[in-house]
Amino acid sequence: MKKTIAVYPGFFDPVTNGHLSIVSRALNIFDKLIIAILNNPKKVPLFSIEERIEMIQKAVDQNSRIEVDTFDGLLVDYAVHKKANVVLRGLRALSDFEYEFQMALMNRKLNRDVQSIFLMTDYKWFYISSTIIKEAASFGGDVSGLVPDIVNQNLKEKFKKRNNT
Numbered sequence: 532m533k534k535t536i537a538v539y540p541g542f543f544d545p546v547t548n549g550h551l552s553i554v555s556r557a558l559n560i561f562d563k564l565i566i567a568i569l570n571n572p573k574k575v576p577l578f579s580i581e582e583r584i585e586m587i588q589k590a591v592d593q594n595s596r597i598e599v600d601t602f603d604g605l606l607v608d609y610a611v612h613k614k615a616n617v618v619l620r621g622l623r624a625l626s627d628f629e630y631e632f633q634m635a636l637m638n639r640k641l642n643r644d645v646q647s648i649f650l651m652t653d654y655k656w657f658y659i660s661s662t663i664i665k666e667a668a669s670f671g672g673d674v675s676g677l678v679p680d681i682v683n684q685n686l687k688e689k690f691k692k693r694n695n696t
Contacts, residue, residue: 534562536615537648540606543568544576545682546587547664549656553621554591556650563596565613570603577665577689590679607642618647623657669693 537557543550543566557564568583578586580601587599602609610618618638620631628649635647659677668674668686675683 535560535617536563536565536613537561537617537619538565538567538606538610538613538615539619539621540567540569540602540609542571542574542576542661543583543587544574544578544661545583545664545678545686546590547656547659547661547678547682548676549621549623549652549659551590551679552653552656553619553650554597557619558594558596560648561617561619563598564619565598565600565615566591567606567609567613568599568601570601572603578685582685586679586681586685589681605641607638607645610645611642616645618645620647620649621652622649623652623660 537560539554539557541550554564554566566587568580568587570580576583584599584601591597591599600613606618610616618635620635622628622631631647631649635649638645638647656677664674664678665686669690671690674686678686
């Protein structure tokens, strides 16, 4: 029997409880989930790739059905390389859908064997994003409950160092 492998790509800077909600629900659908951190040279991340991998691994309790990896280049090429036939994307709002729909159509043009599947985030997470989390935390805002504990701790440490320099 063929295993269903999905790639959940993103920047995950940092991972939020909204992301983890998608991960949890995806495990009810797919045999294996690859959380693939995009190495995008056009973006300047707060956390290094290594830090993001470590935070995600701790947040998912190193679940044997979850692989945390990085990639650059075309997502569909990465999916084929990992023997995945599904790209999983989370949606919060209509504006997410417009962008994700365009990306899904381009991916479909590039490789018709890789399907895009969208999961809506749980209603309690639809207003959060990594960008909003970082902005609130940078000003000392309490983001506990919106991110895993390890992320909250790392955000406090990162901004404490930044504010002291």
